[in-house]
Amino acid sequence: MQTAVYPSLEGRGVLVTGGASGIGASIVTHFCAQGSRVVFLDMDLAAGEALAAQTGARFSPCDLRDIAALRAAIAAAGPVSVLVNNAARDDRHALEDVEPDYWDERLATNLRHQFFAAQAVAPAMKAAGAGSIINMGSVSWLLSQGGMPAYTAAKSAVRGLTRGLARDLGGFGVRVNEVVPGWIFTERQERLWATPEAVAETMKRQCIPQKLFAPDVARMVLWLAADDSRMVTAQSFVVDGGSI
Template identity: 45%
Template sequence: MMEISALYADLSDCGVLVTGGGSGIGAALVEGFARQGARVAFIDYADGPSQELAARLSVTSPHPVLYLNADLRDVAATKNAVDTAAEQLGSLSVLVNNAGWDDRHDFDTVTEEYWDKSQAINLKQVFFASQAAVPHMRRAGGGTIVNFSSIAYLLNMGEMPAYTTAKAAIIGLTKSLAGRLGPENIRVNAILPGMIVTERQKELWLTEDGMSAMVARQCLKRLLLTEDLVGPCLFLASKASSAMTAQTIVIDGGAL
């Protein structure tokens, strides 16, 4: 069970929506907000693990956790899911744009179709989920958007050009949205995770040698887990960071 390192009173009963919340980092974030007493919804497309997560957390959380199935590449479906979340939760004050697709693909074999798919999953949906959420935040008197980028684009990783392009662009989008929405009391910040060890990562990409090499590069000599991102995200979502916007937090164990 996840430990609660800090309690943020303003997150209790707060309407929170997490994209890609059914597994991995997203599931840890959903649980983190639920344990704060927030009213939480999350969007995903994988019914099995998402339904299990919502059912498990709803047993112990002060409020039922709402799972919404949607393909975030579809702008209309994204808007409908955001609107449904706001309606079911009663309001929406926090949006966490966590969903992403860190596929590896060689530069020489990237096609237009693959490029567009990667940008749709990793960048386009961040903008349109935010656009759909902001009207609800305005009605709530303000809000917070937390975007998930990655340190991957800072490491010159050559095997994922579409993904790293999108993750770099999220920083530009974060700063642009912060400038546009700040006068309306809506803050926008970003988190850049390092190598976070999840079951999916271990199945698809991570090797023992690769993990050892990253730990050796880090100042902190341990593997980073999904729970390591919960505290920073809660901080950015809460009033503890009320004067903070257009900023990025790197959570990489000191790899950079």
């Protein structure tokens, strides 16, 4: 399959959160292939170091729940023209089992860092008069998916965050958009939840009955980062094979 090359991404500073595995690793790999200068943050030391060696991207270990550490990692990343707020974790949890500490931790894992990463890169983007912030959402809440209420609450909030930041930053030439993946068959998803029954049900729901993979999302992210989408902001782009 032939895919696009974006000249505007060559040499562009890109920061990807949660970039060591899954969708994030594919995003890192795709930006590196475009000639971008990529820094990615993650807690997984082994996977992060392996991906850095493979792609030439710079790996910065970071627990994104620690906002001071996140700010320090972004400050050390150098000029950032593109922020991809990818990091998240869709651990299942029962309604009855959620306590306040767990609720707060789930929002810190899946939402809070997106705001503080955007806050950290915004001054330089505003000064440059350009920039692209791409927040990763999820179709889970749109599908009324149960079994993880703190996750779906956090992911639904990404849309409001995206639209609010787009208004705040648009006058400075900074664009903010959301990418909404469907069920992406990463190694983790295949290992934990991709039973034959669940896969068959998903294929029935999708207009295009084929499995989605991380590069399908990464290629949408590339377009939103490139100058080709220069007047696109405050939008949500669903990559789900037509399931919603």
